[in-house]
Amino acid sequence: MTAPAGHLVKGFPERVSVVEVGPRDGLQSEPQFVPTDRKIALVNGLIDAGIRHLEVTSFVSPRAVPQMRDAADVLAGIDRSKGAVLTALVPNARGADRAAEAGVDAMVVFMSASESHNLKNVNRTRAQSLEGFADIVRIASDADIPVYGAIATSFGCPFDGDVPVSSVVEIARAYRDMGITTLSLGDTTGMATPPVVQERCRALREAVPEADIALHFHNTRGVGLACVYAGLLEGVTRYEASIGGLGGCPFVPRATGNICTEDLVYMLSECGVETGVDLEKLIGVAQEAEAIIGRTLPGQVMKAGPRLQTASMDSVATANG
Template sequence: MKWPTNVTIKEVGPRDGLQNEPTFIETEDKIKWINMLSESGFSYIEMTSFVHPKWIPALADAVHVAKEINRKPGVTYAALVPNAKGLERALAAEVDEVSVFMSASETHNKKNINKSIDETFVILDEVIQEAQKANKTTRGYISTVFGCPYENEVPIENVIRVADTLFDSGIHELSLGDTVGVANPVQVENVIETLLKRYPTDKLALHFHDTRGVALTNIYVALTMGITTFDGAVGGLGGCPYAPGAAGNVTTEDLIYMLHGMEIETGVNEQRLLEAAMWIEEKIGKPLPSKNLQAFKGKKTM
């Protein structure tokens, strides 16, 4: 079995992990946590979202956070941007990369964005074009690639249509999201096999939620197919407000443990990562699902 020797982990905890948490994390704590993640060795951190604060109050401090973090050379600091207004704020905050998002299923897209897929294409095309004029790279997210909480199965043709449109608009990378954590290894293999007939491996990333405990298995399948970029969230934070029952993202430290055990390089320091996970767990005030974090805490109490 062959797999890559190097993998890029894109840490989305500060955005995707915190956006649905009922406990508001103070701005200064967000800043400190992102700084800890920067020192852990990540080359990419999605630090916040410029969605209107009315919709995501947990990230209402986006501009302050983006402006006050310590920018470490070599690290890309990205943010989610929904529309032209959000882009204005993101550019004022000097983000490095603009991420746009939409769903492969019509119902989830309307629940999440309050617009149809066709309407969303027009809005995101404007964001991508204007971001590129500002010399920012752009990344796309597609939600519900492997299943929708409202429509159940999502035809691969829907995914291809959205992917083609976003690439035509100019994104440089596409993250394929298992928003509700329903994917299984055979399905992952089939979806990736189909998409690799259209796009090179370095244009695709995978974003798994661990609702049913098979995210790492799905990532292993993707590794064997040449995929080298994966999203993760420290502690297993996350969830989608418009995906009932969805658990958090695949836990970054559990993923790192697996990859390092397979002698796959990530550039991430496990000790510092676990310390950052333990720190944010204390701020959130409840145990996080990360297995490696719980083992780390157990060692500290021995």
């Protein structure tokens, strides 16, 4: 296991949980179906590298998201001997029934803080989304499965622009009233900046102090890891990321992928924060993800390696003159 490379930055938590969302959020919009055995191998590789929380699939209609049509088979094939928590996105009661039958460790419900994006993303108003979650919570409760709540466009909407912090707080409180206190604030559009992250974290800490908050950033404008830095200073200890930087919401113009898991783990290690993840193994998984997708992925550390990785002088030409 890779130990932290740097001294702990003042004000940072000593340890954080890295939540891998690549197998679901990263693959969902890929046009070519990724074979089930390769999805399973990807998840098993992530677990072997030390990732202990993974969003592995979604129980949506196969017509709506063909890439996720093998959700139950993926779950059935994953090596669960190391105690990793496997979650899945569920949009409705039918999906919750399927997820419970497949044996997920937690279900994830999702909606947008922005009315416009919620209509575009799930074709429902926010009120309709919240109303529909009651059945999911009931099914999950009957099966003794926890439910997590994701709030998309928590930092901005591509259609409405700024999203009031009050909208995020309102949904977080609605989740809490349903018994959902594990929350994820989704960037979705890459509109988060460090000051906005600070504002949202502080508002939620005051309004819903019992909530366990995760942050989910995209690197659309190149400040994804800067937003993580802001979250760390606010004491947030859970971060969602995607191997190789896979992903991008299909209902957002100019969307790009999530922050890269291996880049996140590298930064945390250099800041002295423990993750329990083996960075070298994780880089290997990122390279495998790139081979599965068949194109260059945006991850940087998978290309450059860790900071102190050296090369032979003979491997580089010497300047003339």
